[in-house]
Amino acid sequence: GQQLNQSPQSMFIQEGEDVSMNCTSSSIFNTWLWYKQDPGEGPVLLIALYKAGELTSNGRLTAQFGITRKDSFLNISASIPSDVGIYFCAGRPARNNDMRFGAGTRLTVKP
Amino acid sequence: NAGVMQNPRHLVRRRGQEARLRCSPMKGHSHVYWYRQLPEEGLKFMVYLQKENIIDESGMPKERFSAEFPKEGPSILRIQQVVRGDSAAYFCASSPSGLAGPKTQYFGPGTRLLVL
Numbered sequence: 001g002q003q004l005n006q007s008p009q010s011m012f013i014q015e016g017e018d019v020s021m022n023c024t025s026s027s028i029f030n031t032w033l034w035y036k037q038d039p040g041e042g043p044v045l046l047i048a049l050y051k052a053g054e055l056t057s058n059g060r061l062t063a064q065f066g067i068t069r070k071d072s073f074l075n076i077s078a079s080i081p082s083d084v085g086i087y088f089c090a091g092r093p094a095r096n097n098d099m100r101f102g103a104g105t106r107l108t109v110k111p
Numbered sequence: 112n113a114g115v116m117q118n119p120r121h122l123v124r125r126r127g128q129e130a131r132l133r134c135s136p137m138k139g140h141s142h143v144y145w146y147r148q149l150p151e152e153g154l155k156f157m158v159y160l161q162k163e164n165i166i167d168e169s170g171m172p173k174e175r176f177s178a179e180f181p182k183e184g185p186s187i188l189r190i191q192q193v194v195r196g197d198s199a200a201y202f203c204a205s206s207p208s209g210l211a212g213p214k215t216q217y218f219g220p221g222t223r224l225l226v227l
Contacts, residue, residue: 006153033215042115042202042218043154088153090216098167099144099204099216103153 006089006102013079014110021105022073023089031092032065032072033099036085043088047074069094079109113138115205115219116185123225130190130197132222136205143186144204144216145171145178154202160186161208193226200224 006023013019023032031050035043047058049065049072056063062075072091076083089102116135124130136143141162146154156170160180171178175193180186190197200223204216 031215035218040223042117042220045215045217048215090154098156098159098170100156101146101154 004089004091004100004102006105008105009103010106010108012108012110015079015081017079019076019079019083019107020073021087021089022071023091023102024071025091025093025100026070028069028094029072029091030069030094031099032063033090034061034063034072034074035088035090037088037104038085046087076107079107081109081111083107084109115140115203115217117203117219117222119222120220121223121225123227124193125227126194127192130193130224130226132188132190132201132203132224133185134188134203134205134219135185136203137207137217139207140205140217141208142206143180144206145186145188146202146204148200148202148221157188190224193224195226198224198226 004023004025033048034046036046037043047056047063052069053067054065060077086104086106088104090099092099115137118133143160145157148154158171158178159167163182175191177189200221202221203219206216
């Protein structure tokens with residue numbers, strides 16, 4: 001089953017609002033990734049983080065690798081209708097080669 | 112540079128038939144991962160392969176499921192004697208090789224399997 005806790009499960013926001021979602025783990029991770037999935041498509045990589053404390057932006061998206069290496073957050077500023085979709089966090093645990101995925105945050109943006 | 116390719120995009124099988132899902136990784140990538148996604152759920156890891164080797168199959172059911180990544184050609188996820196519960200989207204991801212090990216995974220568009 002899932003080993004990452006991602007929250008919130010879903011969000012309904014107004015266009016122009018900022019959004020924040022996060023993932024936590026009970027174990028230390030070496031890599032944190034954030035993906036977006038549109039209906040009927042595969043996940044698309046948004047941001048990759050490789051070092052504790054790292055803060056990375058991609059346009060209106062900003063993500064951080066937590067100092068404890070057990071969490072990460074993703075912020076979306078000034079949301080627009082095309083931000084609608086499911087956002088997944090993924091992390092690679094220390095000593096492992098596989099990725100663990102959160103259950104996703106379903107974002108709805110009302111115009 | 113083509114991304115990860117999967118085919119078919121949609122596959123319909125009757126109970127008891129076999130399903131073969133193919134994945135061609137990005138050029139230069141030698142690591143392949145298979146995931147399964149049920150509707151309204153996240154991705155569940157199934158298996159991790161490098162060329163000709165299964166590295167981690169801890170997420171794959173012990174029976175009816177198998178995966179391979181031959182020296183030449185795509186990676187294949189094979190499901191024998193499919194049952195209705197196998198209906199799901201199956202995603203393949205690839206990552207580059209390197210001394211530090213696989214880092215970022217890039218996903219294909221998925222194969223949606225429907226078992227009637």
